[in-house]
Amino acid sequence: MPRPSDRAWGLVVALGLLAGPACSSRVERQVVDVGRHRVRFVCPAGWEHLDHGRQQLFRRGESQLSLTDLGPATPAAMVEELAAAERLWRDGRRRDAFERVRELRAPALRFAPSRQRADFWKPWTDVTYVPEAADSAAIGPAFAALIEGTKVFAEVTPEHMVEYVVILASDGRGREIAHRERRTIHGAPWIEVETWDRVSHLGRSRVAFVVDRGYLLALAIDWGRFERTGPVFEAVLASLEVTADPPR
Amino acid sequence: MSRSDPCRTACRVALLVSAAIVGCGRARAPAPLKPAETFTWVAQPIAFSPPPHGWERQGDNGGGMLGVRFILTGGGGQCISVGAYRLLAERDRRFALARLISRRDSLSRREFLEQLSLARPRTEDPISDREAATARQIDAALDRAMSDYLSERPGFVTYDLEAALKAASAYEPTLAEILPHVRLRPERMQEPERWRIAYERDTVWAGQPAFASDDTLITPERPLLYREIFWVVHGCAFKAVYQGMPENLPTFHRLVDSIRFPEEADAAPK
Numbered sequence: 001m002p003r004p005s006d007r008a009w010g011l012v013v014a015l016g017l018l019a020g021p022a023c024s025s026r027v028e029r030q031v032v033d034v035g036r037h038r039v040r041f042v043c044p045a046g047w048e049h050l051d052h053g054r055q056q057l058f059r060r061g062e063s064q065l066s067l068t069d070l071g072p073a074t075p076a077a078m079v080e081e082l083a084a085a086e087r088l089w090r091d092g093r094r095r096d097a098f099e100r101v102r103e104l105r106a107p108a109l110r111f112a113p114s115r116q117r118a119d120f121w122k123p124w125t126d127v128t129y130v131p132e133a134a135d136s137a138a139i140g141p142a143f144a145a146l147i148e149g150t151k152v153f154a155e156v157t158p159e160h161m162v163e164y165v166v167i168l169a170s171d172g173r174g175r176e177i178a179h180r181e182r183r184t185i186h187g188a189p190w191i192e193v194e195t196w197d198r199v200s201h202l203g204r205s206r207v208a209f210v211v212d213r214g215y216l217l218a219l220a221i222d223w224g225r226f227e228r229t230g231p232v233f234e235a236v237l238a239s240l241e242v243t244a245d246p247p248r
Numbered sequence: 249m250s251r252s253d254p255c256r257t258a259c260r261v262a263l264l265v266s267a268a269i270v271g272c273g274r275a276r277a278p279a280p281l282k283p284a285e286t287f288t289w290v291a292q293p294i295a296f297s298p299p300p301h302g303w304e305r306q307g308d309n310g311g312g313m314l315g316v317r318f319i320l321t322g323g324g325g326q327c328i329s330v331g332a333y334r335l336l337a338e339r340d341r342r343f344a345l346a347r348l349i350s351r352r353d354s355l356s357r358r359e360f361l362e363q364l365s366l367a368r369p370r371t372e373d374p375i376s377d378r379e380a381a382t383a384r385q386i387d388a389a390l391d392r393a394m395s396d397y398l399s400e401r402p403g404f405v406t407y408d409l410e411a412a413l414k415a416a417s418a419y420e421p422t423l424a425e426i427l428p429h430v431r432l433r434p435e436r437m438q439e440p441e442r443w444r445i446a447y448e449r450d451t452v453w454a455g456q457p458a459f460a461s462d463d464t465l466i467t468p469e470r471p472l473l474y475r476e477i478f479w480v481v482h483g484c485a486f487k488a489v490y491q492g493m494p495e496n497l498p499t500f501h502r503l504v505d506s507i508r509f510p511e512e513a514d515a516a517p518k
Contacts, residue, residue, distance in 0.1 A: 113351070113353075113354030114354060114355065114356065114359060115353075115354045115355070115356060116354065118356070176288070197307060198288070198289075199287075199289065199307040199308070199309055199314050199315070199316065200305060200306065200307030200308075200316050201285055201287070201305075201316070202305060202306075202307060
């Protein structure tokens with residue numbers, strides 16, 4: 001596997017990122033909120049940074065990396081999401097609340113048996129089948145039932161967590177895991193996964209993720225030649241620092 | 249100067265000349281193959297070391313196969329390919345039946361009946377009488393499972409599914425059964441006159457029984473060696489093919505020598 005040389009190139013790029021700006025001024029570490037996470041990072045020299053809130057994009061020509069809040073990773077975080085949706089509803093923002101519930105996704109939900117998933121959603125869909133006609137008196141108990149329903153999900157295995165992130169990061173395309181490793185970056189326990197096309201082992205790509213206070217944060221190569229994006233991915237990952245401060 | 253000096257000098261010169269000749273004549277060491285990779289095209293993984301730089305890789309997903317092809321850059325059509333017979337592997341219903349049994353309790357009625365129909369074996373064009381008999385047994389057990397399911401007799405459904413799995417597990421196709429369907433037959437090719445069958449033999453390669461054939465492909469530009477090796481490992485069929493000039497044949501042989509068929513657990517992602 002040509003990984004050591006990739007790592008070496010990544011270090012070279014990382015040094016370049018640090019040393020380049022250092023010649024003229026101090027290294028600019030940016031602080032952004034990525035959904036539920038607040039992170040510090042060094043933007044790769046020559047790459048454009050776009051702040052889309054839950055997703056931060058790094059682009060250069062035909063290459064793109066993304067840093068994304070992939071949502072709840074644990075049942076406790078699912079409860080937080082549902083509680084936040086309930087607050088929206090109580091504030092009178094019914095459509096936003098319903099949309100937030102509709103968008104709820106988590107590894108426990110993804111890998112649960114279909115019957116368990118159906119049982120989880122039933123109290124909610126029974127009440128909100130026609131959202132405009134949903135009875136306000138029934139919505140509160142439906143939220144409570146959803147929150148109670150999160151207790152039935154089994155603990156997510158590390159293998160399922162990796163599979164979940166790879167599926168989300170690769171947009172459902174059939175990818176095979178070529179290599180994975182644990183790395184501690186600025187004190188945070190990241191898992192880095194390299195994937196490739198299952199048939200040919202071409203089209204290498206990488207995604208790295210960390211579970212931060214129950215929520216998933218993932219850095220991924222979206223597109224571009226791996227020879228170009230691989231070292232930049234490594235440099236951005238090495239610079240990423242998930243802070244303990246809550247997002248603004 | 250002693251009398252032996254001219255003789256010694258001549259000997260030294262002869263040694264130097266012969267050393268130089270040997271040095272110049274020594275063949276350059278072939279470029280090493282790339283690090284081994286494990287491919288999971290079918291249930292049985294296959295591992296091998298891809299050819300060195302200069303052989304461009306392409307995925308191969310056609311003709312009922314999944315595999316990878318390495319084309320020699322500027323080689324005028326010379327290539328090495330390794331692949332698995334996906335369609336043949338899909339005739340094996342063990343995995344589908346085992347998954348249906350394990351997920352049965354979590355499937356809705358519609359899902360269960362759908363999965364039951366997907367677990368049925370293919371009965372058309374059997375590869376052998378043994379396979380046809382196995383398919384009939386599985387089919388009969390699944391018929392009973394459907395009937396018992398619709399009659400709400402879950403205990404019988406479990407028994408029927410186990411019987412289907414047992415029937416499926418009792419059969420694994422062999423190289424002898426699969427070979428007639430996969431070996432090169434010029435009359436089945438688009439231009440039969442281009443193929444010359446030469447030397448065919450049963451052998452052992454990569455620690456497994458194999459069938460190898462050394463044939464020739466007549467192309468408009470030049471004749472090319474056409475070598476095929478077939479294996480069937482745990483019921484999964486594989487093929488390695490070389491199409492090219494004699495000077496690159498050693499690269500194919502080195503790749504074939506690197507082939508291994510690891511157990512599934514050994515092939516899990518690192």
